[in-house]
Amino acid sequence: MLNLAKIAGDLPGMSQHFKAEATASRQRLDQALILWQQAQEHQTELVRTAQQFSDRLFFSVALPVEPLDTRPVISTPPVSHSIFATDGSQIAPSHHEIAYCYLINIGRIMLHYGQNRHPLIDSIPEVYYRPEDLYVSRQWGIRTEDWMGYRRTVLEAQFLAEMACRWVNPPGPHSEPNLALVDGSLIYWFLEGLPLEARDQILTPILAAWESLRKVGVPLIGYLSASRSSEALNLLRLQACSYDQPHCAQHCHHYQEREEKTPCQVFDPLRDSQFWRQLLAPGQRSPLWRSSLRILDLYPASQRIYFCYVNVGAEIARVEFPAWVAEDQDLLGRSLAILLAQVNKGFGYPVALAEAHNQAVVRSGDRARFFALLEQQMIKAGLHNVGISYKEARKRGSIV
Structure with missing residues (x-):
């Protein structure tokens, strides 16, 4: 039980700290905006520098594929369209329970708008209790609890592809637009440190599910609420760099050794979402960016991840999608329009994802x-x- 009376004395100090932090954040934002104006004039050079010196940087720089001042208004969605969404939850294994096992529950949502079709709102539980399920990850030094989370990610992708590819006729010239939604990032950076064999067991089936979506033309979008990424703002670190050739290990290693900020971190820890809140009006999106995170080297070219930021009204959301979606402007525009309509229906969060979570969550x-x-x-x-x-x-x- 939390004794609120004993902690009340610390709250005034916390309030003063957050007030000072808000002032400092405003100053960092002003510095970032100045660098942003300068970067617009040198965008081509900055992109070339990021590509040339990517292996010499201590940070990952996303590459803009549109002019930095691009801020189009997202169009209205088609009247008739379908939404697919999945989300997962689990019961973790415990040696204190009556049996050592774990359960993964995947919530599935299929909603149709402007059509005479019934929705799908359900969940599918999977129980894992065999030794090969519980202890297979131990050979790679991976905890069973972590492996359970990775398996949940695989099931979310597989069930999502199954709904889109089998339960609805593949899109044709006269079919209704579709959109597949997942909660969270499509960049599985957590796989980077895993052994090759373990990584293949997770990433390969996910990419196979995504490929089946591509073949039937159902766009895939990952929706990130309250994103803490600074991958796009890292481009400004190149603008702030005082050296002709950005070589972090050569020029700034002493800052890292002393655990100090480098000169190019003048606006750190400002996040992309905080920055774009100053530039995007409700219903607008940022320019498109291509992520340069190293884990994406394992993705096929058609599935490399692009992203943009969208002012959905309640917040600035990071929206990720595969390359084949980003390269089709009509498909991307229609997908973002459907996504924004979902956020409006869900009062600040996509209603299909919220319902998928509600179906998946395992309560006490x-x-x-x-x-x-x-x-x-x-x-x-x-x-x-x-x-x-x-x-x-x-x-x-x-x-x-």
């Missing part, structure tokens, strides 16, 4: 019922001494 009552049902089946199978650990039993009760 669901968890209790799952293990109660499992306990019944284990007893029926003739197992004895079925029960939770004494530690878990005491944590669930109280003597006061």
Whole structure:
């Protein structure tokens, strides 16, 4: 139990700290805006520099593929269209439960607008209890809890592709526009540090699911709320660099050794979303950017990730999509229009993603019922001494 009376004395100091931080943030934003104006005049040179010296930088620079002053207004969505979305949740394995296993629950949403078709709103649970499911990741030094999260990402992509490719007729000249939505980034940077064999078991099926979406022409979008990325602003670090050739290890290694900011970090820790809030009106998007994160070297060319920032009204959202979507201006414009309509219907967040989450989430009552049902089946199978650990039993009760 949290004693609020004892913590109340720290709150005034916190308020003063955040007030000072807000003032400093405004100053960093002003400095970034000045660099942004300068960068617009040297965009071609900055992109060339970023490409030439990418292996000598301590940071990743996204490359703009449109003029930096591009801020188009997103059009209205087509009256008839379909939305597909998935999201996942899980019950983590615990040695204190009656059985060591884990469960992944994938929420599925298929909504149709302007059509006489029924929606799909459900979830699909998968239980993992066999040794090959629980301990396969140990050979690579990966915790079972982490591997469970990676497997959830795979299932989200596979179920999303299944809905779009099998349950709806593949798009044709007279078909309704479609859009596949996922919550979060399409750049799976967490795979970069995994062994090759483990990484292939996660990334390969995801890319296969994305390829099936590409073949039927259903665009894929990853929606990031409250993004903390600064990948686009890193272009301004090249503008702020005082050296003719940006070579971080050669020129600025002493700053890193002392854990100090380098001169080009004049606006750090400003985020892309904070910056674009000053430039985008509601319904506008930023220019398109091509991500340069190293993990994308494992993606095929058609699936390399592009992104832009969109003022959806409630916030500045980062929106990611594969190269084949970015390269089709009509398809991209229509997809962003459908996405913005979803945000408006969801009062600040895409309604399809919100409903997919609601279908996927495993609440405490669901968890209790799952293990109660499992306990019944284990007893029926003739197992004895079925029960939770004494530690878990005491944590669930109280003597006061």
